[in-house]
Amino acid sequence: MARVIHVFRQPDRFVAGTVGEPGERTFYLQASEEARLVSVALEKQQVAVLAERIGSLLEEVHRRFGADVPEAVPDDLRDTEPLTVPVEEEFKVGTMGLGWDAESRAVVIELLAITEEEVDEAVVLDDTEEGPDAVRVFLSPVEARAFAERADRVVRAGRKPCPLCAEPLDPAGHVCPRQNGYRRSDEG
Numbered sequence: 276m277a278r279v280i281h282v283f284r285q286p287d288r289f290v291a292g293t294v295g296e297p298g299e300r301t302f303y304l305q306a307s308e309e310a311r312l313v314s315v316a317l318e319k320q321q322v323a324v325l326a327e328r329i330g331s332l333l334e335e336v337h338r339r340f341g342a343d344v345p346e347a348v349p350d351d352l353r354d355t356e357p358l359t360v361p362v363e364e365e366f367k368v369g370t371m372g373l374g375w376d377a378e379s380r381a382v383v384i385e386l387l388a389i390t391e392e393e394v395d396e397a398v399v400l401d402d403t404e405e406g407p408d409a410v411r412v413f414l415s416p417v418e419a420r421a422f423a424e425r426a427d428r429v430v431r432a433g434r435k436p437c438p439l440c441a442e443p444l445d446p447a448g449h450v451c452p453r454q455n456g457y458r459r460s461d462e463g
Contacts (some may be wrong), residue, residue, distance in 0.1 A: 279408045281306070281313045281365070284379075289412050291322050291426035292358035297433045298445060304368070304386065305358050306412050312359055313410055315386050317368035319430055325384070326426035328373050329419050332382060336375050336416070348421040355425075366408055382419040386410045 283289065283306045293300040302322050305314045337344040369389035376383050388407040414422060434443035439453040 277404055278406050281311070281408075281410045283308045283311075283313075283410070283412045286412055286414070286418075288354065288359075289384075289414060289418070289422055290354050290356075290358070291326075291422070291429045293429060293432075294358070294362055298443065300433060302429070303358060303362055303364070304410075305362070306410060307359060313365050314358070314362050315366055315368050315388075315410055316364045317386070319433070321368060321371065322426050323430045325371060325373070326423040326430070329382065329384075329423040329426075332373055332375065333416055333419060333423075336382075340375070340377065342375075342380060342416055344416045345420055348417065348424050352417060352421045353425070354421065365410070369407065376413065379413060381413040381415060384412045384414065 286306050286308045288305070288307045291302065291304055293302055295301055300319070302317055302319050303314045304317060304322070305312065307313075333342075333344045336342045366388035368386045370387040372383075372385035372387070374383045374385075375381075387409050390407045434445065436442065437444050437449055437451055437453075440451050442449070442451070
């Protein structure tokens, strides 16, 4: 079956978001352009890494190419709206690619579906017929900064970390490995 590549050259919206309660959340990236809407699922850690790497890429692009990269996102570009519903998962993300397109002066994010086979590097940011389905999004530096800022907020909006082990704290309690599973008791 031929590979499907969803390309968003001027997306109306590209955001990270979740469905579900903290501890049970499913993370999504959602791109829309005119009437097209594509949602892909991924892990919380993938969202965090993507946000971090976008920040690093923007710094490098500014340093090496003199691109105009904003330090902060203007208020009118901050997207605080929930994901567009219904959220219909196109695929689960396995490999992510990130680059700079000098011609369009845009950050390029490519999200590849999980596959059984190992993904060849040539497939990332390429239009070959073979390989996993993909979503490719082009963002201006300010849009990329806005995406990374929101993605970071979405990741941090979950359960608070334990101050000792950094594992998520559940409302019902937490057995901390740093305390060998024992809970301190105020009795006795």
